[in-house]
Amino acid sequence: MSLTLPRSLSPTRVTSFTDCPLAFRLRAIDRLPEPPSPHTAKGTLVHRVLERLVWEHPGAERTAEVAAAELERAWAELQDDPEYAALELDDRSSAAFLADAAQLVTNYFALEDPTRVEAAGVEICLEADLGGLRLRGIIDRLDLSATGDLVVVDYKTGRAPAERHERAKLTGVHLYALLCEQTLGRVPVEVRLLHLREPLSITSTPTAQTLRGQRVRTLAVWKAIERACEQGDFRPRPSPLCGYCGFHAWCPAFGGVPPELPAV
Numbered sequence: 557m558s559l560t561l562p563r564s565l566s567p568t569r570v571t572s573f574t575d576c577p578l579a580f581r582l583r584a585i586d587r588l589p590e591p592p593s594p595h596t597a598k599g600t601l602v603h604r605v606l607e608r609l610v611w612e613h614p615g616a617e618r619t620a621e622v623a624a625a626e627l628e629r630a631w632a633e634l635q636d637d638p639e640y641a642a643l644e645l646d647d648r649s650s651a652a653f654l655a656d657a658a659q660l661v662t663n664y665f666a667l668e669d670p671t672r673v674e675a676a677g678v679e680i681c682l683e684a685d686l687g688g689l690r691l692r693g694i695i696d697r698l699d700l701s702a703t704g705d706l707v708v709v710d711y712k713t714g715r716a717p718a719e720r721h722e723r724a725k726l727t728g729v730h731l732y733a734l735l736c737e738q739t740l741g742r743v744p745v746e747v748r749l750l751h752l753r754e755p756l757s758i759t760s761t762p763t764a765q766t767l768r769g770q771r772v773r774t775l776a777v778w779k780a781i782e783r784a785c786e787q788g789d790f791r792p793r794p795s796p797l798c799g800y801c802g803f804h805a806w807c808p809a810f811g812g813v814p815p816e817l818p819a820v
């Protein structure tokens with residue numbers, strides 16, 4: 557009846573389990589391939605553009621024109637990406653995809669002035685042991701503030717959460733703050749979600765208390781995952797997120813059947 561426990565957990569996976577335990581199981585334990593999605597491919601494209609804009613160009617050069625040139629470069633590279641090719645977009649859809657990505661890059665400039673950004677690193681992989689749980693995550697950008705403090709920045713290309721979900725969605729970012737504390741020995745003074753679509757910036761200030769609370773909540777999620785693995789019990793939790801889920805064929809909420817549990 558039992559399922560193999562994942563070896564580590566990322567902030568994205570923590571949110572995935574709390575959003576829908578079945579989707580978490582199919583993704584993190586059964587490791588079923590997910591159909592290619594335009595949302596994911598667009599996210600990859602826009603992340604690459606913003607990463608290069610800040611990391612490969614000195615402050616004064618980080619203009620909208622340079623960002624447009626970086627988009628052109630990343631777009632050319634994307635044509636050879638198997639995940640993008642699998643979308644099989646026709647000329648019209650492909651033009652709409654690129655136009656939307658360009659709009660997200662334009663919107664970025666409404667959220668911050670990149671000429672003033674001092675990045676300590678981009679796409680930083682951090683890993684820490686949290687009471688038996690191996691927590692790992694990749695930070696989109698880690699900045700140094702004017703006073704030399706750390707600021708975690710995370711780009712979002714999907715819609716911003718409704719206000720009542722805002723706190724839950726900040727969970728991932730607080731986990732990045734926890735990872736900084738555990739691996740770098742420093743707590744960021746700020747964690748910032750840059751929602752490029754609206755555009756909207758959501759900022760939070762980690763404290764010793766929020767980090768303690770986050771640690772307790774994360775370990776509680778890990779315990780719940782351990783229990784679910786022991787009992788082979790990962791239930792579907794239908795929500796508006798089902799519209800973005802590629803597992804309908806395996807989901808009882810959509811008439812599907814999950815993969816069989818391994819025999820004991």
Ligand code: SF4
Pocket residue numbers: 576578579792793794795797798801802803804807808809810
């Ligand atoms: S379709 Fe919805 S309920 Fe089913 S696995 Fe996906 S997110 Fe969960």
